[in-house]
Amino acid sequence: MTSPLRREDVAKVAKLARLSLSEAELDEFTAQLGQVLEHANDIAALDLEGVVPTAHPFGLINVVREDVRRASLARDDVLAMAPDARDGRFAVPRIMGEAP
Amino acid sequence: MRSALDIARDVRSGATTAERETASSLAAIRERNDELNVFLFVDEEGALGAARRVDERVARGEEVGSLAGVPIALKDNLCQMGVPTTAGSKILQGWRPPYSATVIGRILDAGAVPMGKTNMDEFAMGSSTETSAYGPTRNPLDVDRVPGGSSGGSASAVAADMTPLSLGSDTGGSIRQPAALCGLVGVKPTYGLVSRYGLIAFASSLDQIGPFAKNVTDAATLLEVIAGHDPMDSTSLPEPAPSLVRHVNDGVAGRRVGLVRELFEGADDEVVAEVGRAATALRDAGATIVELSIPEIHLTLSAYYLIAPAEASSNLARYDGVRYGLRVDGDDVAAMNEATRTAGFGAEVKRRIMLGTYALSAGYYDAYYGQALKVRTQLIDAFRRAYLETDLLLGATTPSVAFALGEKTADPMAMYLSDVFTIPTNLAGDAAISVPFGVGRAGLPIGVQLLGPGRSEARLFAAARVLEVADERS
Numbered sequence A: 001m002t003s004p005l006r007r008e009d010v011a012k013v014a015k016l017a018r019l020s021l022s023e024a025e026l027d028e029f030t031a032q033l034g035q036v037l038e039h040a041n042d043i044a045a046l047d048l049e050g051v052v053p054t055a056h057p058f059g060l061i062n063v064v065r066e067d068v069r070r071a072s073l074a075r076d077d078v079l080a081m082a083p084d085a086r087d088g089r090f091a092v093p094r095i096m097g098e099a100p
Numbered sequence B: 001m002r003s004a005l006d007i008a009r010d011v012r013s014g015a016t017t018a019e020r021e022t023a024s025s026l027a028a029i030r031e032r033n034d035e036l037n038v039f040l041f042v043d044e045e046g047a048l049g050a051a052r053r054v055d056e057r058v059a060r061g062e063e064v065g066s067l068a069g070v071p072i073a074l075k076d077n078l079c080q081m082g083v084p085t086t087a088g089s090k091i092l093q094g095w096r097p098p099y100s101a102t103v104i105g106r107i108l109d110a111g112a113v114p115m116g117k118t119n120m121d122e123f124a125m126g127s128s129t130e131t132s133a134y135g136p137t138r139n140p141l142d143v144d145r146v147p148g149g150s151s152g153g154s155a156s157a158v159a160a161d162m163t164p165l166s167l168g169s170d171t172g173g174s175i176r177q178p179a180a181l182c183g184l185v186g187v188k189p190t191y192g193l194v195s196r197y198g199l200i201a202f203a204s205s206l207d208q209i210g211p212f213a214k215n216v217t218d219a220a221t222l223l224e225v226i227a228g229h230d231p232m233d234s235t236s237l238p239e240p241a242p243s244l245v246r247h248v249n250d251g252v253a254g255r256r257v258g259l260v261r262e263l264f265e266g267a268d269d270e271v272v273a274e275v276g277r278a279a280t281a282l283r284d285a286g287a288t289i290v291e292l293s294i295p296e297i298h299l300t301l302s303a304y305y306l307i308a309p310a311e312a313s314s315n316l317a318r319y320d321g322v323r324y325g326l327r328v329d330g331d332d333v334a335a336m337n338e339a340t341r342t343a344g345f346g347a348e349v350k351r352r353i354m355l356g357t358y359a360l361s362a363g364y365y366d367a368y369y370g371q372a373l374k375v376r377t378q379l380i381d382a383f384r385r386a387y388l389e390t391d392l393l394l395g396a397t398t399p400s401v402a403f404a405l406g407e408k409t410a411d412p413m414a415m416y417l418s419d420v421f422t423i424p425t426n427l428a429g430d431a432a433i434s435v436p437f438g439v440g441r442a443g444l445p446i447g448v449q450l451l452g453p454g455r456s457e458a459r460l461f462a463a464a465r466v467l468e469v470a471d472e473r474s
Helices: A007-016 A023-044 A075-080 B004-013 B018-036 B044-059 B102-109 B152-159 B176-182 B216-226 B269-284 B295-318 B333-344 B347-360 B366-389 B412-419 B423-428 B457-473
Strands: B039-042 B071-075 B113-118 B165-170 B185-188 B208-213 B256-260 B288-292 B392-396 B431-439 B445-452
Touching (some): A007 B347, A023 B295, A023 B366, A023 B412, B004 B018, B004 B044, B004 B216, B018 B039, B018 B044, B018 B071, B018 B113, B044 B113, B071 B152, B102 B113, B102 B216, B113 B152, B152 B165, B152 B176, B152 B208, B165 B185, B176 B185, B176 B445, B185 B457, B208 B216, B216 B457, B256 B269, B269 B431, B269 B445, B269 B457, B295 B347, B295 B366, B295 B412, B295 B423, B347 B366, B431 B457
Parallel strands (some): B071 B113, B071 B165
Antiparallel strands (some): B039 B113, B185 B208
């Protein structure tokens, strides 16, 4: 049903998860994750047609409250914990490349 | 160390003061913290301040709560305003939350004195407290062994008599397993009974905060304080905290207890023997024992190791070097994100993020995550059927007594298997309690587990109390 985990699958997943792995880590993770997935194959192989999936123990329902203003966290307190903040904002490295 | 109940009574009556109790807790922490690595941060100043405020309330004749002057240790994934909170990770080193978890407000209102933050597996991912970025915690009963995890620091704090109470969190057994390995009472409450507001998220559909204590009544007292609806958590049950302490001595007469084969099969003989002895003790106290099989339990470990990592991979996406915690520079935002996460997360957290990302990725979603959610439904239905003919269930908490430091770190699958009896309760959203019962190899404690349907805490505490009394007599 599912093919064994390959090294290039692990490399791709690392990229998606924004992690960079060394060559040694790639080998180690391929073996370890493969082992867990092998264990998981017992459920991947089950015929569960028609069973309703449960994402949450009691089923999530929307919870609403009155639309009243209330205090939020103080901006300066929050920004004080940021790695970099300028002019009342979180600061990050450039997002856009140089104009061509 | 005296019980939380005794301390609170004496603080309220003026026989002792919160400040004196806090000083004695600080002295106990100082004595063994270097050796055991229990606290990542000891909040001496904050604790003494909180204690003095309790003493002032007592002096003014105010009604001080059920935890008046009781020192309490907090797992380091509970946000406490202004107090360093790391979740055992380098990625949050130096972070001081700008707000406090709901449970912290509740224990302060009840007069408790938070002593500091305890060590844990990084982001609660582990069963031994060895994945902490700040080094492992040692089991106070045998320093060459693990205290269990992920709430190993909170368990050790109570086991080492540093505090009579502590709070942990339980996603797949992270309170009950260390409670068993350290000889404590540990409770995983019904999902939604305790607000998760301010708990650093691991797997949001499984996480619950719960108490550690040396005895059943203290555990019930603490759970009663922290339970009850909180508008800040949309998954919080819409009802006030249940009465628990009042029911601790209700006994088990007339209760039907299911002895579940899948909840002790494969455990060490000495553990299986104690589960059998616990069944006898409950029967002697008037319960009927029914032998049961719930084969769906066999599939829960696999389902858990897809569902929990899937939720974790999503929850941990927020550690991107932008709003809090570590940042490692990069040429652009994506490079900065990647450099930050690579440097900030440890190996186990990376493994789980990767596993979750894989299970959710296109092409594998239906085979893994989708199937796991269906297995979860089948498990919930199986428990529901079991509770048609029983009031609660009995099994082991862990397959063995505390294992040696380093014994399972090289083999993630072996570590995962140590939670095989605790995971089903989290997937079902139900309640369970681990209570010390008997001793095994080298005098190390064994825990037995009582499980009940949602909102059955009062019943569980009453049964746990029966076992506690029987264990004291033997």
